[in-house]
């Protein structure tokens with residue numbers, strides 16, 4: 136597979152590929168927009184360095200799709216500034232469209248056409264000659280591992296294949312910024328991993344990726360930087376590790392002697408935890424704690440002081456799930472929720 140031919144972006148510096156300043160969008164419903172207003176995005180700032188993956192992470196209704204739709208020039212912001220590759224998106228949306236690729240627009244162009252025909256058509260819509268369009272379509276079909284299905288009608292494709300074809304459509308014009316709205320929602324773990332690999336390859340060629348996701352492991356795996364949004368505002372931003380360090384809660388798993396009094400264990404653990412202890416089905420206990428191994432020592436001491444024998448105490452490191460929960464009050468999607 137041609138590792139370095141997929142994106143062929145010309146952004147090699149670490150300058151910003153995308154900048155948002157004070158971007159806002161309010162939806163107005165009712166006749167002539169005179170009904171209730173809904174603020175979907177409010178005063179959003181974002182800086183995405185060239186050649187990196189930036190994930191917008193948030194629960195349902197957080198404002199992720201609205202944000203990327205504005206960057207993709209599919210929706211006009213009411214306020215603020217969006218600069219893509221040095222171009223003001225509100226003033227020059229056509230020029231921005233020339234340098235971006237957007238997912239979700241190509242997979243279902245025509246289900247009766249083959250994957251190859253679909254891609255060739257997309258390339259022709261971008262102005263490539265039929266010959267160049269064919270060559271580019273074949274090249275991407277190889278790179279996206281779709282060769283065996285390339286000459287079958289699209290309607291026979293699995294969800295994962297459609298998603299890969301859609302990604303091919305998004306990169307066919309060699310964009311410098313690729314915008315992917317929930318690129319793996321609904322895919323099984325294998326399909327999800329394939330898309331992650333493709334995104335990794337895109338970025339290794341210098342392309343910048345802005346993606347939205349509700350999956351923590353996706354942001355954790357792919358993103359150089361994560362912006363957590365909820366209710367249209369930024370709750371936090373940083374690398375996965377820095378978010379975990381700042382907002383994540385460590386957990387302590389404790390095993391006590393089987394004959395121990397439940398109420399006493401609860402009391403002893405409550406004294407050292409940062410939240411209520413929970414007794415799991417297998418009889419072990421779990422409790423959120425301030426990060427650090429001292430919590431395990433503190434648990435043993437507290438249990439001993441209450442006359443409870445502690446058999447084991449292990450501190451687990453903070454996960455992005457606890458970050459998500461503490462910032463948005465919602466649990467993230469696990470990825471197993473919505474397999475096709």
Ligand SMILES: Nc1ncnc2c1ncn2[C@@H]1O[C@H](COP(=O)(O)OP(=O)(O)OP(=O)(O)O)[C@@H](O)[C@H]1O
Pocket residue numbers: 162163164173174175193194195196197198199200201202349
């Ligand atoms: N066309 C619209 N008219 C009115 N309200 C809208 C419209 N589109 C989105 N909204 C509302 O704006 C808010 C942000 O929606 P958006 O689709 O951007 O969120 P999201 O983070 O992408 O959520 P999801 O993960 O569910 O797609 C939500 O409360 C949504 O109901």
